[in-house]
Amino acid sequence: MSSCPNIRNTCIQSDLPAHLFLSQVRHESTGLPIIHHSGYVCELPTNHRFPMAKFPRVLHFLLQDQVITDRQVWVPEIASKDLLSGVHTEEYLSNFINGKIDEREQRRTGFPWSEGIVRRCRYETGGTVLAAEVALQRGLACSTAGGTHHAFPGYGSGFCLLNDLAVAAKYTLSNSSTRRKVLIVDLDVHQGDGTAFIFKEEPSVFTFSVHCGKNFPLRKQQSDLDISVEDGLEDKEYLSTVEQHLPWLLESFRPDLVLYDAGVDPHWEDELGRLRLTDEGLYQRDLYVMKTVVSKGVPVATVIGGGYSRDIDKLALRHSIVHRAATQVWRECGM
Amino acid sequence: MEDTEFDDILDDWFIESLKTYKDLHVYQLEHPTQVIEWTSGKTVCVAGYSLSKNEILELRLPLKLFADENKGLCAERDFKVAHGGFSDRPVRCLKHIPGTRCVVTNDGLSSNLQVWDLGGDDCDVIRRTGSVAGRRTVSERGSRVAARLSSPPQVLHGAQSSDVQLTELNSGRALYKLETDSADPLSSLHFVSDTVFLAGCCNGSVYIGDTRTSAAPQLSPPPASSGDSDLWWTDTSAGQHPSNCRVVRLSSSGRAVVSDLRSLGGAVCQAQLDVQARCCNLDDVSVSWAPTISDCISVSGFSGVVQIYNTCGWSTELQERQPLFQHRGHVVSSQQTDDSIPVFTTAHSWHPELPRTLLSAASDGSVHVWDWVDPEQSAADSPTSRTE
Numbered sequence: 001m002s003s004c005p006n007i008r009n010t011c012i013q014s015d016l017p018a019h020l021f022l023s024q025v026r027h028e029s030t031g032l033p034i035i036h037h038s039g040y041v042c043e044l045p046t047n048h049r050f051p052m053a054k055f056p057r058v059l060h061f062l063l064q065d066q067v068i069t070d071r072q073v074w075v076p077e078i079a080s081k082d083l084l085s086g087v088h089t090e091e092y093l094s095n096f097i098n099g100k101i102d103e104r105e106q107r108r109t110g111f112p113w114s115e116g117i118v119r120r121c122r123y124e125t126g127g128t129v130l131a132a133e134v135a136l137q138r139g140l141a142c143s144t145a146g147g148t149h150h151a152f153p154g155y156g157s158g159f160c161l162l163n164d165l166a167v168a169a170k171y172t173l174s175n176s177s178t179r180r181k182v183l184i185v186d187l188d189v190h191q192g193d194g195t196a197f198i199f200k201e202e203p204s205v206f207t208f209s210v211h212c213g214k215n216f217p218l219r220k221q222q223s224d225l226d227i228s229v230e231d232g233l234e235d236k237e238y239l240s241t242v243e244q245h246l247p248w249l250l251e252s253f254r255p256d257l258v259l260y261d262a263g264v265d266p267h268w269e270d271e272l273g274r275l276r277l278t279d280e281g282l283y284q285r286d287l288y289v290m291k292t293v294v295s296k297g298v299p300v301a302t303v304i305g306g307g308y309s310r311d312i313d314k315l316a317l318r319h320s321i322v323h324r325a326a327t328q329v330w331r332e333c334g335m
Numbered sequence: 336m337e338d339t340e341f342d343d344i345l346d347d348w349f350i351e352s353l354k355t356y357k358d359l360h361v362y363q364l365e366h367p368t369q370v371i372e373w374t375s376g377k378t379v380c381v382a383g384y385s386l387s388k389n390e391i392l393e394l395r396l397p398l399k400l401f402a403d404e405n406k407g408l409c410a411e412r413d414f415k416v417a418h419g420g421f422s423d424r425p426v427r428c429l430k431h432i433p434g435t436r437c438v439v440t441n442d443g444l445s446s447n448l449q450v451w452d453l454g455g456d457d458c459d460v461i462r463r464t465g466s467v468a469g470r471r472t473v474s475e476r477g478s479r480v481a482a483r484l485s486s487p488p489q490v491l492h493g494a495q496s497s498d499v500q501l502t503e504l505n506s507g508r509a510l511y512k513l514e515t516d517s518a519d520p521l522s523s524l525h526f527v528s529d530t531v532f533l534a535g536c537c538n539g540s541v542y543i544g545d546t547r548t549s550a551a552p553q554l555s556p557p558p559a560s561s562g563d564s565d566l567w568w569t570d571t572s573a574g575q576h577p578s579n580c581r582v583v584r585l586s587s588s589g590r591a592v593v594s595d596l597r598s599l600g601g602a603v604c605q606a607q608l609d610v611q612a613r614c615c616n617l618d619d620v621s622v623s624w625a626p627t628i629s630d631c632i633s634v635s636g637f638s639g640v641v642q643i644y645n646t647c648g649w650s651t652e653l654q655e656r657q658p659l660f661q662h663r664g665h666v667v668s669s670q671q672t673d674d675s676i677p678v679f680t681t682a683h684s685w686h687p688e689l690p691r692t693l694l695s696a697a698s699d700g701s702v703h704v705w706d707w708v709d710p711e712q713s714a715a716d717s718p719t720s721r722t723e
Binding site: 217 | 339342343345346347349350351353354708
């Protein structure tokens, strides 16, 4: 089990002490691990563009549609300052946690600062770290949040305040006696610029981003592999783009863990994305990524990534596609 | 400015715009337009104003704009050219004749109008079909034009107060002529009802005439304390009964005066607007009442922004007022070098029905359609819980 005191798995229904409980969980929770925390949400000003309410709705639909049961749900701890400092600067973390982010920086993030937003970002990051941990044990794990890839070490941007993928990757590297390698597959429609920047000089982390060139950010960073696609790309061509690169990346880089950002903003209905994927296209994409990685014996942890719509339920259902695909992979691969 | 710096500015603007706009779509014309004229709820006409050949285009707006509740369902987020044609003269004024597929244009150099057929489903070419002679054969100024729904189609036009005429489009017959003592250059013509119209003069005076009668028009002098060098633009609140029609007059020094149509001599209220004029190309200033939300006016042409002011709360004393909202998109998205002329807005127009949707155009050829968030309204909304 994890050696990091910050991360333990808990069943939301049981009050058993952790050490007694663990064996019970291992025995009963043989389903796909789903990482969720009610603290993934916080209050936002009315009509705020960020669809904050989507996180609990993702879990709601997975339970309602009986894709999962609540016994599969693992609850993360809040990410400690120590954990976050693996990626973020001391100054930023202090300012961020204590509410000293200036007006201009807040504007660039798209969020007004609040204690609530700090808390929810830390839970979200804790969730991605737990997903990575559990994936390493179980082979596959999916958070109901995560993918905040526009956060840089010293500042936030584009609705991202902490870079959860980077923190999880960094944690994975440092929490092992052997040298580990992490591949970050970022299929959100926006380039994972923060993550690219953070791991630019880190040979143990490979950043791979497929994104729409014309979408935010216009100022691009350099991932280890960037595939910039044209507006209007549809299911078939998009999938074949991923198929062109993922297998040889796995073959040549040989990661010990894949972190997969399954952003749904390449969907044609997304308000900000400029691509034209369908629900089926997203499902086939997610299935392809996870099957390809798992069948090579590499664990994969997924995050939901970006998606923008004023219809929260529709959006949440779209985000739940990766969990449904993961359930399929879990079944097919006899996990 | 380096490309990456500029990209950064655009990125900052993008994130900010998510909060300040409900919708925002941009389009780039090859050549700038000085006219934006709605030809239906979803289409507008634009046209170039260079001295040689110019395109006239009917653009269909991104369908996503009109999707209302289900914005996500509509992926179409680009402008499309629906119809196009060529003019060998600049287009300084373009007006749609309601109830028809016809527009009239004026080149700003003479008083004659050109008549165009926008084409239908089967034809994507905008063709010139005729012309309407101005009342005076020689005119140095371009004509202003107004049109309202009528059968057969008619157009009111003139370059100065002594030249205003109502012409039947098909026959070319003059149905009415405004008789005035002086020849004041016009900055606008508006119908306030089927037959009552307002002719706004550049010097700030206003004529109110009625096309049914040959009686002398009412003349209102410029607003009090108008300077000799002040130029004025006018708009009337459209679609209302003349008895509650209001008139706004805006001067080149940024003074806005609101009056009742029936008592133009007095002012209901006024304000000194913060127009930030850096350059003033006189042809490009435009002031407009919002057609569906009360008390709001919009101003463009003084600089690269479009400003929206709420006149509610203005007093009769001349006080400085700040805009309720500013559309800065044209400024932000134009990459300026030190020695280039700053971009300035050339035209803007409110959507006839969608309450906060406007179109704006600028000197760099950009055309934006935007649905702005009322900052006062969103501040008044109390935060509600977004948790389950």
